[in-house]
Amino acid sequence: MNKVMFFAHLRDAVGEESVSVDLTGKTVAESKVILSEQYGVNLDSVMAAVNEEFAGDEDVLSDGDVVAFIPPVSGG
Amino acid sequence: MDDRYSRQILFSPIGKSGQDKLGSKHVLMIGAGALGSGNGEVLTRAGVGKLTIVDRDYVEASNLQRQQLYTEEDVRAKLPKAIAAEKRLRAINSRIEIVPIVGDASPDILEELVADVDLILDATDNFETRMAINDISQKYKIPWIYGACVGSFGMSFTIIPGKTPCLNCLLKRIPIQGMTCDTGGIIGPAVQMVIAHQSAEVLKILVEDWEAVRDSFASFDLWRNQYTSMKMGKAKDPGCLSCGDLREYPYLDKENLSRSIVLCGRDTVQIRPPRQSELNLADLADQLVRLGYVVKANPYLLSVEMEEQRVVLFKDGRGLVHGTKDMSQARSIYQRLLG
Numbered sequence: 001m002n003k004v005m006f007f008a009h010l011r012d013a014v015g016e017e018s019v020s021v022d023l024t025g026k027t028v029a030e031s032k033v034i035l036s037e038q039y040g041v042n043l044d045s046v047m048a049a050v051n052e053e054f055a056g057d058e059d060v061l062s063d064g065d066v067v068a069f070i071p072p073v074s075g076g
Numbered sequence: 077m078d079d080r081y082s083r084q085i086l087f088s089p090i091g092k093s094g095q096d097k098l099g100s101k102h103v104l105m106i107g108a109g110a111l112g113s114g115n116g117e118v119l120t121r122a123g124v125g126k127l128t129i130v131d132r133d134y135v136e137a138s139n140l141q142r143q144q145l146y147t148e149e150d151v152r153a154k155l156p157k158a159i160a161a162e163k164r165l166r167a168i169n170s171r172i173e174i175v176p177i178v179g180d181a182s183p184d185i186l187e188e189l190v191a192d193v194d195l196i197l198d199a200t201d202n203f204e205t206r207m208a209i210n211d212i213s214q215k216y217k218i219p220w221i222y223g224a225c226v227g228s229f230g231m232s233f234t235i236i237p238g239k240t241p242c243l244n245c246l247l248k249r250i251p252i253q254g255m256t257c258d259t260g261g262i263i264g265p266a267v268q269m270v271i272a273h274q275s276a277e278v279l280k281i282l283v284e285d286w287e288a289v290r291d292s293f294a295s296f297d298l299w300r301n302q303y304t305s306m307k308m309g310k311a312k313d314p315g316c317l318s319c320g321d322l323r324e325y326p327y328l329d330k331e332n333l334s335r336s337i338v339l340c341g342r343d344t345v346q347i348r349p350p351r352q353s354e355l356n357l358a359d360l361a362d363q364l365v366r367l368g369y370v371v372k373a374n375p376y377l378l379s380v381e382m383e384e385q386r387v388v389l390f391k392d393g394r395g396l397v398h399g400t401k402d403m404s405q406a407r408s409i410y411q412r413l414l415g
Contacts, residue, residue, distance in 0.1 A: 007297060007304070008229040009260060017300065045251035047293075052304065054246070054293065054311040068304060070295050072251050075226040075262055076111040076201040076270075 002061060004035065005068040013041045023067065029057035031067065046071045081123050094283035095123065099172075101282045102126040102192055106181045106209060107199030108157040109133070110262070111223055113145040114271035115197055119278060120165040126173040127165070128189060131157040132180045132346070132394065134377060142264040156376045156390075178376055179392045180348065181205050183328040186212045195281055196220035197274060203250045204337065207318075207327035210235065210243040214319045215328070219281055223274040225267055227260040228299035232273035233308070234281075234289055237319065241311035244318035244327075246293075265298050336403045339396070345406035349393030355414075357391060364413065385409055 005018040021038070023031045028050070032043040048055045049068040061067065085095050103124050105112055108131035119127055135143075135150040135157055143157075150160040158176035165174050179185060181200065186208060190196070196209055196218055206222065213220040214237050222243060223232040235242050273294055280288045293306040312319075317326050336347045361373050370381040380387045385399040387409060395413070397406035 007295060007302065008226065011297075011300065017302070045247060045249060047246060047306075049304070049306040053307040053309075054241075056310070068306075070231070070293075070304065070306065072203075072247060073224045073226040073229060073231065074201060074203050074206075074251070075260070076107055076109055076199050076224050 001063065003066045004031075005066065006041070007068065007070045008073060010041050010043075010046065010069055010071055014039045023061045023065075024063045026061055027057065028055050028059050028061070028067075031061060032057075032069075035069075043069060084122060089285055089288065090279070090283050094285070097283050098123055098279070099125045101194040102128070103195050103197055103278065103282070104128045104130070104189055104193040105197040105199055106130050106186075106205060107201065108145075108161045109139065109199065109201060110142045110267040111225070111270055111274065112157070112199035113143045113161065114268060115199055115223075115275050115278070116161055116165055117145060117168065118271065118275040119197075120169045120172060120174070122275075122279060123169065124172060124278075124282065126175070128175040128177065128193070129158045129161055130177045130179060130181045130185070130189070131161070132178070132390070133157050133396070134388065135160050142262060142267050154372070154374060154377065154379060154388075159376060178390060180346075180394060181208065182348075183208045183212070183330065184352070187328075190216050190218060193218055195278060197278060198222050198224075201339075202337070203247070204327075204334070206243060207247075207250060211318050211325040211327045213237055214242055214323065215325055221274045221277050223270040225270045226262060227297075228263055228266050229260075229295070229297045230266045230270040230273075231293065231295035232270055232277070233293045234277045234291070236281075236289065240291060241308055241313065242316060242319040245311050245313040245316045263298075269296060269298060336407055338401050338403065343399060343401055345397045345400060345403050347395045347397065347407055347410040353393045355389060355391055355393055357389070360389065360414075369413075380413060382409070387413060389413065 001020050002023045004021050006014045028048045036043050047070045050065050081095050108129050134154050135146045137151050145161050145164040156178040158178050162174050162176040217237045219236045221234050296303045314320050317324050361371050364371050372379040378389045388396040395410040400406050
């Protein structure tokens with residue numbers, strides 16, 4: 001299983017700060033598709049961190065990895 | 077006044093030599109909204125040598141809740157933010173050099189401005205400008221500090237050419253923007269938290285304490301009590317078009333510069349003139365009044381009141397069309413006024 005955390009407006013859209021989903025063996029890109037469908041959030045151009053480290057689209061998740069989705073924001 | 081920097085000099089990572097370095101450095105700050113106000117004040121008080129401030133907007137009532145340099149008087153006078161910021165910052169510290177520029181931080185203008193700049197500070201509200209800053213930073217090897225916020229959420233990352241990944245490595249393309257800034261609002265503490273992260277990094281870089289520079293991507297939500305620090309070592313993309321081996325600085329290409337854009341959360345469209353030009357505001361005001369328009373003016377801009385919209389025209393030829401998000405409607409209104 002994996003803990004998946006959402007930040008900023010993604011958290012509001014999902015309704016929870018984190019969810020438990022099994023993404024073991026999936027890439028970050030595949031995980032984004034699965035989570036987008038399941039929770040109705042748009043994860044295009046959202047940064048992903050795996051165990052607090054920046055992760056690219058092709059990185060593969062292992063059991064127990066903590067995934068965080070951080071949307072780049074533009075306000076200033 | 078001779079001990080004005082004494083408390084900062086007592087802080088050992090800065091000291092006397094750090095203070096001297098600060099006083100010899102030039103910071104280019106893009107944007108003078110919320111992040112620009114706070115960062116500008118920190119750097120002015122800290123005694124940076126020269127601060128160039130670029131901003132395309134003027135002060136409005138909705139800014140006062142978080143844009144700490146501005147007053148109700150600035151709103152009444154419709155002062156451009158760069159000018160109002162300069163006025164306030166000069167009153168805070170008359171010893172430093174402050175250069176205000178009322179205009180758009182387009183790639184052209186950025187190229188003109190970076191000659192002797194030691195650091196670029198991002199206080200903009202859009203990714204189009206940030207990507208241009210990112211390319212300029214890589215092209216001229218000048219560090220820059222990304223900072224942004226919405227709601228109670230904020231983030232910052234320090235980009236050092238040749239060392240860290242760049243913004244284009246992280247984002248690959250300009251993100252969709254409307255979903256964050258238009259709807260989320262913003263609270264002052266989120267702004268202050270980003271300012272604290274950015275301005276601390278500025279001080280470290282200007283005193284050349286490179287070891288102390290934060291290499292992680294910080295983000296936080298002050299309302300939900302979340303704080304994350306993302307390690308960025310793996311983010312550098314060798315194929316990046318901004319910082320990789322085959323770099324081509326895509327965001328400095330004028331072909332990619334949009335002529336009109338909807339401004340963040342403002343029900344406003346900005347129109348850029350077809351070519352760089354300078355408007356004679358006094359003549360234009362006379363002409364518009366003769367045509368029956370209601371016009372208010374100050375030395376920097378004209379505000380033209382129309383039935384549904386209000387248009388603000390700047391000396392550099394830009395127009396802000398308030399009261400619409402429709403770009404083609406905004407363009408036609410702009411053309412009606414400028415003939």
